[in-house]
Amino acid sequence: MDFLRWEIVLAVLGVVVPIAAALYEFIVVGRKRLGYRVQMDTTATEAVHSRYAGALQQLQDGDGTRLVDPSFVLLRIENNGATHIDTDDYAVLPDDKVGIRVRFPGRRVAGLVVTELSDSFLRPCFNEDSGLSVRDGVIELPKVPLNRAAHYKVLAALERTEEDGVPGDNGEAFPEPEIVGGIKGGVGNGGVQETESRTGASRQVIALIVFLVLVVLGQLAVSLADDETPAPLDCATGRLTLTGSTAFRDVLVDAAASYRKTCPGSDFRFATEGSGQGLRTLDAAGRDKKAAGMLAFTDGAKGDGYPQLLPRPLAFSLFTMVVNKEAGVQDLSLRQIRDVYAGRVTNWEELGGNDMPVRLVGRFSTSGSRKTFQRHVLDGRQEPPYSSDNCRERAAGAAEQGPLRCERNSTGEVLDAVAGTPGALGYSGLGEASGRRDLLLLSIDGRRAGLEGADYGAYPFWETEYAHTYGEPEAGSLAASFLRYLTNEVGKDVIRSHGHRPCAELQNPVLCRPVARETQTEASAPAG
Structure with missing residues (x-):
């Protein structure tokens, strides 16, 4: 149960215990409380003989008899509670003048002799008729x-x-004094409690500080050991399969990793085998009632044939032509690219490059990148037929x-083939190709792939990236949550x-x- 998590228990203890201690101190302990403290108890006999002992060696009783092993005791009586103590509060008979x-x-x-009064108005309390004797x-x-906090002190001389059973003159310490007295309604049994010097922190305060330190350390240990990050409200758990475009795979991998950090209960599986294959996989899963965990x-758009799949535009994606460095070209016009794919140009030397045959690397017919390339760069024409396995010989x-043309299954395989095949030409998503240093990104009509150029029609190689679900996903599902996250x-x-x-x-x-x-779409629309 979530409400019994250790960090919650420790937090509650860290709040409840100090409050309970304060209530105990000020409500229970802080009631009427009379305390005493022996501040001095020492003998007047000399451990080392001194001729300066003087009157200390002549201590006598009232009848002139010298005291036997005289000693001095300084006793402090104090109100260490939270409430004042009156004469009627002493637990003795009303006509008894003695309280302690x-x-x-x-x-x-x-x-x-009474040696110290905390307040001068206490002096009449010790007159001859007060009961002091x-x-x-x-x-x-x-x-x-x-x-x-009021107090008084009494200095007594003893012998x-x-x-029987009490230490004699063998050097043993005398027993503690016996205090007889009490307070009506006082703490515990109302007896006079022995107090301690307040020059340092009390044992109770030290114990409370140690407890709070342990609570803080416990919370720190629990937080460090707990890998489960509290998830925000829009998080969902479960497993989600992401299929389709290989050109968009890197985006999905990074987005899924970021989502997992925010929502630890989620798990993602990647099955990107091309846009067309992704549509078929999702459609088949939907017909088998297994599409709830798939996107x-x-x-580009799905086209006809998938009436149950619902598209959602996600991104305006850029693509780029890529060429092997040995081809000796970095910029081609749309007309030159179409001439290459039409077979009218078979050697790069014809376009001002090196004397090297043109080798084309394409994608399978199910690829969304291939359809984008044919629609926007080849002006709707098909790529040449497949004619090579290794991209070098027919x-x-x-x-x-x-032209010699081979096919590869994914964007990454196309880039590897272009980089490793002299004179090779291919295409890829811009994000995947941008990090490669073993091939060149080809400019089209002097324009490198860029959002601004594509936005205003100067760069032609772009497409809209869509996410598809089989019907509407449940609002609380991982599929719906991940789409919102994107x-x-x-x-x-x-x-x-x-x-x-x-x-x-x-x-x-x-x-x-x-x-x-x-703008072109609006201009071509018929007037109403």
Whole structure:
């Protein structure tokens, strides 16, 4: 269950424990509380004889008897609660003037004096009729009203007595004093609690700090160990197969990797074997009720024959002609390119290049890139027939007339064949060809592949990239979510990084065509 995740548990503990500690401190512990502290308990006997001991060696009782092993005790009585203490709060009978009695096992109190008052108005609380006295060797302290943090101190002189089980003169320490007294409604049983010096942090504060540090370290460890990034609302999980255009494959690979980082529960499979094959694969999967996890991408519109497939324009894509470096050409006109593919030019020397035969590398008939090339560059004409397996010599049985032409299954295979075959000429998506240094990108009529040139009709080799679904995908499906991702800011950045232009950035995103082509369409429309 999500609400029991460790980071949530630790966060709750980090909030609840300090609040509980504060409530305990100020509501429970902070009630009426009377405390005491022994600030000094030392003997007056000398460990090393000194002639300067003076009066300390002559300490006497009231009757002139010298004290036996005299000692001094400084006792602090304080209100360390959150509420003031009144005379009626002492847990004694109303007519008893004594609020606290202090006994020292093994010792008898020989005399005392009040040495310090936190407030001068406490002085009348210790007059002769207040109850302050020493009775049977026990200190009796009056019922002193104390505001918050108020205190007083008592200095007492004591001497050792002979009691069974109590240390004598063998150097052992005397037992702690016994405090008899209490506060009505006080903390715990209302007894007088021993307090500690506040020169440093208390054990409770140190324990709370250590706990909070452990909580923070625990949250850090959990966050570092947890690979699951919380997904945004538009994320979807499952598996999605991306098929179709090989020219658009690199865009899909990068976009899928970016989507997975945002939505870790998603998985993508790539089966790009050409636009036509992608359409057939999606259509067949739809008829078998298995198309919910599949998208097909094509270079250009789907054409006729797939009534169940719904197209969505994604990008205005650029293509380029590519040529082997040994051909000795970098720019051809549309007329020259058409002459080459028509067989009217068979050697590059005829076009001002090197003395080398022209070898054409094309795509299979199902390729969207091939259809784009034939439609926009060859003006609707077909490429020459297949005549070579290795792109260098004619295959057995191939016609001797016409240009030598081989076919490859993907954009990457075309680029490899052109780069490795002297005099080879082919075509590719601009993004895939741009990173190659082993071949040349051919200019057409002096124009290299570019969005601006294509947008205004100066560069002819472009196409609209479509994504296809079999019917409308469910809104919460991975297919629908990934399509939305391709059209949002991150997806558009990926498309743009591969040299394409997102349809949303064009003048008419629905048609996703260059400005010049839209103008031509409007001009040729019949008048109404």
